[in-house]
Amino acid sequence: MxxxxxxxxxxxxxxxxxxxxxxxxxxxxxxxxxxxxxxxxxxxxxxxxxxxxxxxxxxxxxxxxxxxxxxxxxxxxxxxxxxxxxxxxxxxxxxxxxxxxxxxxxxxxxxxxxxxxxxxxxxxxxxxxxxxxxxxxxxxxxxxxxxxxxxxxxxxxxxxxxxxxxxxxxxxxxxxxxxxxxxxxxxxxxxxxxxxxxxxxxxxxxxxxxxxxxxxxxxxxxxxxxxxxxxxxxxxxxxxKSSFWREDTTCLDWLDQHPPQSVVYVSFGSLAIVEANQFKELALGLDLLNKPFLWVVRPSNDSNKDNNAYPDGFIGSKGKIIGWAPQKKILNHPAIACFITHCGWNSIIEGLCGGVPFLCWPFFSDQFINKSYICDVWKVGMGLDKDENGLISKGEIRKKVEQVLGNEDIKARSLKLMELTLxxxxxxxxxxxxxxxxxxxxxx
Structure with missing residues (x-):
C-alpha cells in the first residue's frame, strides 16, 4: 500500500x-x-x-x-x-x-x-x-x-x-x-x-x-x-482554522503599531471561566500596568455571560479586547512581551515556539503540572499567586508583569527553549x- x-x-x-x-x-x-x-x-x-x-x-x-x-x-x-x-x-x-x-x-x-x-x-x-x-x-x-x-x-x-x-x-x-x-x-x-x-x-x-x-x-x-x-x-x-469562534484578525494590524516586546497578551483558552470578581480584578490589573495589552474575552454563553462585566473605573485605553484570537500569529508577533495564560498545553507549545515568557494562571486539570514545568523546570515564566480571598489581585498582576518583563534570564531561556523546540x-x-x-x- x-x-x-x-x-x-x-x-x-x-x-x-x-x-x-x-x-x-x-x-x-x-x-x-x-x-x-x-x-x-x-x-x-x-x-x-x-x-x-x-x-x-x-x-x-x-x-x-x-x-x-x-x-x-x-x-x-x-x-x-x-x-x-x-x-x-x-x-x-x-x-x-x-x-x-x-x-x-x-x-x-x-x-x-x-x-x-x-x-x-x-x-x-x-x-x-x-x-x-x-x-x-x-x-x-x-x-x-x-x-x-x-x-x-x-x-x-x-x-x-x-x-x-x-x-x-x-x-x-x-x-x-x-x-x-x-x-x-x-x-x-x-x-x-x-x-x-x-x-x-x-x-x-x-x-x-x-x-x-x-x-x-x-x-x-x-x-x-x-x-x-x-x-x-x-x-x-x-x-x-478550526475555531468555533470567528478570529479577530484586526489585532494583528493593531500589534503592528506597537514596538517590539511591549504588549501583554492575555488568553485563557476555550474552556476556563473567570469568576465575576476575578474578572473585575483582572480588568483593573491590566489598567494598572500602564502598558498596551491584548485581552481575549470569549463570546458570552450561558455559563460565562454574567462574569464578563467590566468594573467601574476600568478604562482600557491602552488595550485591545477581542472575542477570539489567531493565537499562533499573535505569539510569533515581535510586539508581544509576555503571555498571561491558563497553561493549557496547546497554548504552552505555541508560546514556547514564539519564545515568549509566561505568567501562569492555571484553572484545572493538567494546567497545574504545566505551570510547574514553566516555573520550576524550564524557568521561562512565573506564577501568579492568590491572596487571602482566593483572588489574583490587580496589584499582584502588575507586580508579576513588571518582574517577568525585567528578568533578562527568563527572556534568554525562552529564546533558547524556542530554538531547541523548533x-x-x-x-x-x-x-x-x-x-x-x-x-x-x-x-x-
Whole structure:
C-alpha cells in the first residue's frame, strides 16, 4: 500500500480537535489520506474550517447522542453519550468507507484523542491498527498511567482519586514536584476519575501514544513508556482554522503599531471561566500596568455571560479586547512581551515556539503540572499567586508583569527553549524522524 488512510476521531472540544487537525494536516503533507470525524453539533460551528481545508481532509459527521439543548460543557455527560452512541454508527461508517472502490480507500489506522479510548478497542477487534494522539502534556498522560501505583501506595483514594493526605510527590524522574491536590483529575469529580481509569485501560490497544512535545521538554515522562512518541511541535499547519469562534484578525494590524516586546497578551483558552470578581480584578490589573495589552474575552454563553462585566473605573485605553484570537500569529508577533495564560498545553507549545515568557494562571486539570514545568523546570515564566480571598489581585498582576518583563534570564531561556523546540520538527530533527517512523508503521 502506497499511502495509509487514517480515520481521526477527536473528543469534540477545541483543545482536542485543534491538535488533531494540525496533526492531520502534517500527515496530508506527507501524502497520507485523512478522514476526520466530527459531531453533527460541531459540523455547523466548524463550517469555516471545513471549507478552508477543501478536499485535503475529508470530514464526516455523526451524532453525539445529546439533544440540541443539552449542556455540552458537562464533560462526563458528553463522554458517556459518545461512548453509548458512536460505536454502532462508527461500525457502519467504517463499512461504508472500506466498501469504496480500491484498496487505497480502506482505513488502515485509527487515531484518537483522550476520552475516546474505547475506539481503539473497537478498532482492534476489527483488525484495524490504532494510535493515541494525546492533546495534553506527556506528563499528564503519565500521571493517568500511574493511577494504579498511586492507589497501591495509598497516595490517592481508589473510589474518588482524591489524595489521602496533603503531600507533595515526584511522579516521574526529571519532573517537577507536585501537590497531590493538583493531580489532573482532582478538580473534575469522581465520575471523570472513574472514566479516566476505564479510558486509560483502553489505551493499551494503541501501539503508539503520540504527543505534541519534544524529548527536551519532558524527558522523565517520555522515558517511562516505550509507546510514547514525541512529534511536536505541531506548528506547521498555520493555515488550519478550526475555531468555533470567528478570529479577530484586526489585532494583528493593531500589534503592528506597537514596538517590539511591549504588549501583554492575555488568553485563557476555550474552556476556563473567570469568576465575576476575578474578572473585575483582572480588568483593573491590566489598567494598572500602564502598558498596551491584548485581552481575549470569549463570546458570552450561558455559563460565562454574567462574569464578563467590566468594573467601574476600568478604562482600557491602552488595550485591545477581542472575542477570539489567531493565537499562533499573535505569539510569533515581535510586539508581544509576555503571555498571561491558563497553561493549557496547546497554548504552552505555541508560546514556547514564539519564545515568549509566561505568567501562569492555571484553572484545572493538567494546567497545574504545566505551570510547574514553566516555573520550576524550564524557568521561562512565573506564577501568579492568590491572596487571602482566593483572588489574583490587580496589584499582584502588575507586580508579576513588571518582574517577568525585567528578568533578562527568563527572556534568554525562552529564546533558547524556542530554538531547541523548533529544531525537533525541522528536517533531521527527532520529532521529524519519529513522525516518519509512525507513517512507515501505518503503511505496513
Amino acid at each position: 502506497s499511502h495509509p488512510h487514517f480515520l481521526v476521531i477527536p473528543y469534540p472540544i477545541l483543545g482536542h480537535m485543534n491538535p488533531l487537525l494540525q496533526f492531520s494536516q502534517v500527515l496530508v503533507n506527507h501524502g497520507c489520506k485523512i478522514t476526520f470525524l466530527i459531531t453533527e453539533f460541531n459540523q455547523t460551528r466548524m463550517k469555516n474550517a471545513i471549507e478552508h481545508l477543501g478536499t485535503q481532509i475529508k470530514f464526516v459527521a455523526l451524532p453525539d447522542g445529546l439533544d440540541p439543548e443539552d449542556d455540552r460543557s458537562d464533560q462526563p455527560k458528553v463522554i458517556l453519550s459518545l461512548r453509548n452512541t458512536l460505536p454502532p454508527k462508527l461500525h457502519n461508517l467504517l463499512q461504508d468507507i472500506n466498501a469504496s472502490d480500491g484498496d487505497d480507500s480502506k482505513i488502515t489506522c485509527l487515531v484518537i484523542s483522550k476520552n475516546m479510548g474505547w475506539a481503539l478497542e473497537f478498532g482492534h477487534k476489527l483488525g484495524i491498527k490504532g494510535a493515541l494522539m494525546w492533546p495534553a502534556s506527556a506528563t499528564s498522560l503519565a500521571s493517568f498511567q500511574s493511577i494504579p501505583t498511586l492507589i497501591h501506595d495509598r497516595i490517592i483514594d481508589p473510589e474518588t482519586g482524591l489524595p489521602t493526605r496533603k503531600q507533595e510527590i515526584q511522579l516521574l524522574p526529571n519532573s517537577p514536584m507536585m501537590d497531590t491536590a493538583n493531580l489532573p483529575w482532582c478538580s473534575l469529580g469522581k465520575n471523570f476519575f472513574l472514566h479516566m481509569l476505564e479510558d486509560t485501560e483502553s489505551l493499551k490497544f494503541g501501539e503508539w501514544w503520540l504527543c505534541n512535545t519534544t524529548c527536551e521538554l519532558e524527558p522523565g515522562a517520555l522515558g517511562k513508556w516505550p509507546r510514547f512518541l514525541p512529534i511536536g511541535p505541531l506548528m506547521q499547519s498555520d493555515t488550519t 529544531n525537533n520538527s525541522a528536517e533531521g530533527g527527532q520529532s521529524s524522524k519519529n513522525l516518519q517512523k509512525f507513517i512507515d508503521w501505518a503503511k505496513d
